[in-house]
Amino acid sequence: xxxxxxxxxxxxxxxxxxxxxxxxxxxxxxxxxLQMWRVLAALRERDGRRMxxxxxxxxxxxxxxxxxxxxxxKKGLVDRRDDPADARVVLLHVTADxxxxxxxxxxxxxxxxxxxxxxxxxxxxxxLRAALRRLYANMDELYD
Amino acid sequence: xxxxxxxxxxxxxxxxxxxxxxxxxxxxxxxxxLQMWRVLAALRERDGRRMxxxxxxxxxxxxxxxxxxxxxxKKGLVDRRDDPADARVVLLHVTADxxxxxxxxxxxxxxxxxxxxxxxxxxxxxxLRAALRRLYANMDELYD
DNA sequence: ATGTATTATTTGTAAATGCAAATAAATGAT
DNA sequence: ATCATTTATTTGCATTTACAAATAATACAT
Numbered sequence: 001x002x003x004x005x006x007x008x009x010x011x012x013x014x015x016x017x018x019x020x021x022x023x024x025x026x027x028x029x030x031x032x033x034l035q036m037w038r039v040l041a042a043l044r045e046r047d048g049r050r051m052x053x054x055x056x057x058x059x060x061x062x063x064x065x066x067x068x069x070x071x072x073x074k075k076g077l078v079d080r081r082d083d084p085a086d087a088r089v090v091l092l093h094v095t096a097d098x099x100x101x102x103x104x105x106x107x108x109x110x111x112x113x114x115x116x117x118x119x120x121x122x123x124x125x126x127x128l129r130a131a132l133r134r135l136y137a138n139m140d141e142l143y144d
Numbered sequence: 145x146x147x148x149x150x151x152x153x154x155x156x157x158x159x160x161x162x163x164x165x166x167x168x169x170x171x172x173x174x175x176x177x178l179q180m181w182r183v184l185a186a187l188r189e190r191d192g193r194r195m196x197x198x199x200x201x202x203x204x205x206x207x208x209x210x211x212x213x214x215x216x217x218k219k220g221l222v223d224r225r226d227d228p229a230d231a232r233v234v235l236l237h238v239t240a241d242x243x244x245x246x247x248x249x250x251x252x253x254x255x256x257x258x259x260x261x262x263x264x265x266x267x268x269x270x271x272l273r274a275a276l277r278r279l280y281a282n283m284d285e286l287y288d
Numbered sequence: 289a290t291g292t293a294t295t296a297t298t299t300g301t302a303a304a305t306g307c308a309a310a311t312a313a314a315t316g317a318t
Numbered sequence: 319a320t321c322a323t324t325t326a327t328t329t330g331c332a333t334t335t336a337c338a339a340a341t342a343a344t345a346c347a348t
Contacts, residue, residue, distance in 0.1 A: 004185045004201060007253060008260055008269075009167060009178075011276040012160040014203045018283045019153045021306095034153075035334090041148045051297060057148060059158045064335055066298055088296045088343045109151060116152055118282045124275065125152075131264070131272045132155040138262045139162045165336095179304090195327060208305055210328055232313045232326045292347080299340070310329070317322085 012135075023112050027105055031075060035060055035068055037109070040077070040094065040102045048091045050083070077101060156279075167256050171249055175219060179204055179212055181253070184221070184238065184246045192235045194227070221245060 004010055024034045032040075038058040043049060045057075051069070055062040069092060072078045077098035083089035094102070117125045148154055168178045176184075182202040187193065189201075195213070199206040213236060216222045221242035227233035238246070261269045 003189050004182065005277070006273065007185070008257055008273065008276075009160070009163040009253075010182065010185075010203075011273055011280070012156065013164060015276045015280040015283070016153070016156040016160040017203065018280055020157060022283055023153060033334095038148065038154065041151070041154075045147050052295085059154075059161065061336055062297070063299080063337080067334085086296085086344070090297065109153075113152055115285065116279050116282055118285070119278065120275070127271070128275045128279075129150065129152065129155055131268065131275075132152075132159045133149075134263065135260050135272075136155070136159040136162055138260055139159075139166055141259065141262070177304095196325090205306055206327070207307080207329080211304085230314070230326085234327065290348090292345100294343105294345070296343080297341085300338085302337090303335085305332105305334075307332090308330090311327085313324105313326080315322100315324070318320085 008135075019112065019116055023108070026108050026112070030101060030104055032077075032101060032105060035064075036072055036077070037105050039065075039068065039072065039092075040098060040105065041109075043078070043092065043094045043098070044102055048081070048093050050089050050091055054092060072098075152279075163256065163260055167252070170252050170256070174245060174248055176221075176245060176249060179208075180216055180221070181249050183209075183212065183216065183236075184242060184249065185253075187222070187236065187238045187242070188246055192225070192237050194233050194235055198236060216242075 005014075020034050023037075027033065027037060035058070038060065039054060042054055042057045049057075051062060051065060054060070055065050058065070060068065069078060069080065073080060075097075076095055079093045079095055081091045081093055083091050117128075120128070149158075164178050167181075171177065171181055179202070182204065183198060186198055186201045193201075195206060195209060198204070199209050202209070204212065213222060213224065217224060219241075220239055223237045223239055225235045225237055227235050261272075264272070
């Protein structure tokens with residue numbers, strides 16, 4: 001029907017990709033990537049999480065996450081520990097360096113939030129966030 | 145500050161990735177991918193476009209696009225032609241098969257639009273689209 | 289208690305992506 | 319007219335990613 005830039009998936013991807021790229025460039029000098037930031041942000045909410053849990057909350061595929069965590073471990077940002085209760089499980093913990101890095105990224109993330117939402121009233125921003133959550137939930141229905 | 149799922153870039157990416165994946169699965173049986181559909185949709189708006197132009201309107205990186213178009217050409221969906229006015233330029237044209245495929249994908253794209261926006265009033269959908277365009281434009285300001 | 293099914297993570301492998309360099313052609317300045 | 323600069327596309331290469339298979343450990347049923 002309409003032109004490409006009226007398609008929601010396109011608009012969504014385009015905007016998402018642009019923010020992701022810009023943000024990624026911003027945190028690269030700190031030795032991090034967007035995905036690493038996601039993991040750090042998830043661990044900031046709750047530390048010592050299992051891989052599957054992290055995969056779910058960050059929306060990073062588990063096999064991708066494994067390799068990402070490999071890198072983060074090499075950089076000394078996180079720590080894989082065994083779960084005493086279940087030997088299959090790996091619990092991921094932030095290190096002191098990881099926390100330091102997190103503290104440096106937080107203000108960048110906040111700035112990006114501002115730049116992306118420039119000209120949006122607070123209500124509009126909340127409406128947008130709500131819409132994106134709804135949209136995400138709607139896609140669940142396709143999995144039956 | 146808040147939890148990961150209050151960050152706009154995350155919400156955006158998560159929703160975008162989910163739609164992209166689902167849509168991709170849907171069109172794979174037809175021998176297409178999401179990105180191919182983007183190219184076809186752009187050519188449906190206007191045929192005989194140059195690579196750089198297509199890259200811009202589809203938001204697909206030029207080098208990625210080159211290889212994507214290689215595949216599409218092999219499948220007989222599009223046709224690379226020389227621009228008589230400028231020998232550097234490649235003009236991309238849809239073939240009859242490409243048009244046939246496009247006609248088969250259009251209804252799928254429309255269905256996805258509906259599924260993604262289920263429960264949204266038409267106004268809400270338009271507000272969302274406008275917000276995504278604005279957000280995309282806002283990111284331009286970072287390139288100075 | 290033993291075998292089967294389930295769950296958690298990792299590894300193999302192939303495809304997609306993006307940056308930078310290479311190629312090729314046009315434009316503009318001298 | 320010739321050379322340097324810019325523009326358009328492609329290729330080289332390294333990184334990211336995802337699916338599926340492999341590995342390892344628990345849980346469940348008999």
